[in-house]
Amino acid sequence: MPGLDEGTPLFVQIAEQLADDIVDGQLAEGTRVPSTNELAAFYRINPATAAKGINMLVDDGVLEKRRGIGMFVALGAREQLLATRRKLFAEQYVDPMVAEASRLGIDSDALVSLIRETSLSNGGKTR
Amino acid sequence: MTPTISVGELTRRYRDQAALDNVSLTVEPGTVTGLLGRNGAGKTTLLRIITGLEFPTDGVVKVFGAAPAENDAVLRRMVFVREEQSYPDFRVGHAIRVASWFYPNWNAELAQQLLADFELPLDRRMRRLSRGMRSAVGIVIGLAARAELTLFDEPYAGLDAVARQLFYDRLLADFVEHPRTIVLSTHLIDEVADLLEHVVMLDHGRVVLDPPADEIHGTGMTVSGPAIAVEEFVAGRPVWHRQRIASRASAVVPGPLDAAAQARARALRLSLEPLSLQQLLVHASGIAEEKVSA
Numbered sequence: 194m195p196g197l198d199e200g201t202p203l204f205v206q207i208a209e210q211l212a213d214d215i216v217d218g219q220l221a222e223g224t225r226v227p228s229t230n231e232l233a234a235f236y237r238i239n240p241a242t243a244a245k246g247i248n249m250l251v252d253d254g255v256l257e258k259r260r261g262i263g264m265f266v267a268l269g270a271r272e273q274l275l276a277t278r279r280k281l282f283a284e285q286y287v288d289p290m291v292a293e294a295s296r297l298g299i300d301s302d303a304l305v306s307l308i309r310e311t312s313l314s315n316g317g318k319t320r
Numbered sequence: 321m322t323p324t325i326s327v328g329e330l331t332r333r334y335r336d337q338a339a340l341d342n343v344s345l346t347v348e349p350g351t352v353t354g355l356l357g358r359n360g361a362g363k364t365t366l367l368r369i370i371t372g373l374e375f376p377t378d379g380v381v382k383v384f385g386a387a388p389a390e391n392d393a394v395l396r397r398m399v400f401v402r403e404e405q406s407y408p409d410f411r412v413g414h415a416i417r418v419a420s421w422f423y424p425n426w427n428a429e430l431a432q433q434l435l436a437d438f439e440l441p442l443d444r445r446m447r448r449l450s451r452g453m454r455s456a457v458g459i460v461i462g463l464a465a466r467a468e469l470t471l472f473d474e475p476y477a478g479l480d481a482v483a484r485q486l487f488y489d490r491l492l493a494d495f496v497e498h499p500r501t502i503v504l505s506t507h508l509i510d511e512v513a514d515l516l517e518h519v520v521m522l523d524h525g526r527v528v529l530d531p532p533a534d535e536i537h538g539t540g541m542t543v544s545g546p547a548i549a550v551e552e553f554v555a556g557r558p559v560w561h562r563q564r565i566a567s568r569a570s571a572v573v574p575g576p577l578d579a580a581a582q583a584r585a586r587a588l589r590l591s592l593e594p595l596s597l598q599q600l601l602v603h604a605s606g607i608a609e610e611k612v613s614a
Contacts (some may be wrong), residue, residue: 233496
């Protein structure tokens with residue numbers, strides 16, 4: 194199966210991959226997303242599972258149904274997803290990183306400068 | 321809506337051996353159901369009763385709302401592809417033509433396509449086909465029949481992994497275009513897991529699991545990490561399986577785990593991983609015990 198993993202329910206993975214594409218800008222706001230059947234064929238999954246993933250995003254207001262034409266990326270979807278992900282960022286990335294750092298005896302000053310270095314070498318902005 | 325299949329408190333005994341023991345389940349129209357279990361779990365017996373080939377010792381079976389046995393109106397709406405089905409010694413093309421007379425929704429175009437996909441020689445006699453090719457003929461008939469209820473019982477004896485993938489792909493593609501009720505009995509669980517909307521797991525003639533496929537997730541969890549932490553986490557829980565190597569251990573426990581348990585596992589630096597459907601089957605008897613004690 195292309196690109197899906199064991200750990201998360203399939204329909205959640207379908208929703209997450211679509212959300213990733215929206216955040217990355219590969220699925221721009223206002224464009225049509227693949228239909229349930231197209232997703233089912235591509236991932237080789239039951240169409241009901243694909244529909245469940247899509248409906249998750251519809252419920253969140255990220256996708257909108259246009260009757261008879263299909264499913265589209267809602268206006269403001271990217272900003273909304275970004276806001277949600279920023280909220281989860283500390284919990285999902287910072288907390289485990291800080292926990293591992295303290296396990297390894299890296300104090301917070303050292304951790305901060307490590308982050309700066311990595312960010313610099315990736316061409317990111319520090320300030 | 322009337323369920324396509326409804327089975328109530330079904331028991332089938334052979335002498336003093338119960339092949340099916342108080343089985344109840346329903347299959348909704350337009351779904352793909354996986355009938356999963358080890359060999360001898362009762363899958364074939366259940367399908368034979370559903371298709372009217374066999375009678376229950378006790379209990380009720382309804383297909384499209386009516387008893388299937390000797391009921392032509394019901395039987396014409398279904399196709400049953402059996403494991404190692406035997407055919408009269410026709411040529412392949414003739415066997416397909418004969419099948420086309422039986423099924424009201426038969427689609428000749430799809431049959432032609434599938435015969436080509438599986439590279440079946442139309443003028444070869446059935447007896448001269450390899451086992452895999454004979455299985456492929458069954459698959460062609462099962463799909464081209466486009467019956468409202470399509471039942472496959474381990475339809476792929478002798479088919480290699482590539483041919484099985486072809487079967488799953490064609491099944492899914494045609495199901496999407498022409499939704500119908502499909503029941504797929506198999507022990508190759510991980511191969512079909514993603515195709516299923518509904519899972520029925522049998523063990524020793526009993527239903528041990530019968531949820532929508534989405535909800536299976538987390539029915540069993542593997543907890544692994546430092547042995548001491550694993551022991552602390554599983555204390556007071558049923559444990560289906562334990563493993564230990566040096567200072568590390570893993571244990572399989574029933575799920576789903578609530579948020580508190582997950583947080584506790586994180587605090588103990590344990591990793592949690594849900595069991596796959598195939599792994600769940602390995603623990604089927606554990607699941608059965610769980611249900612009895614619950």
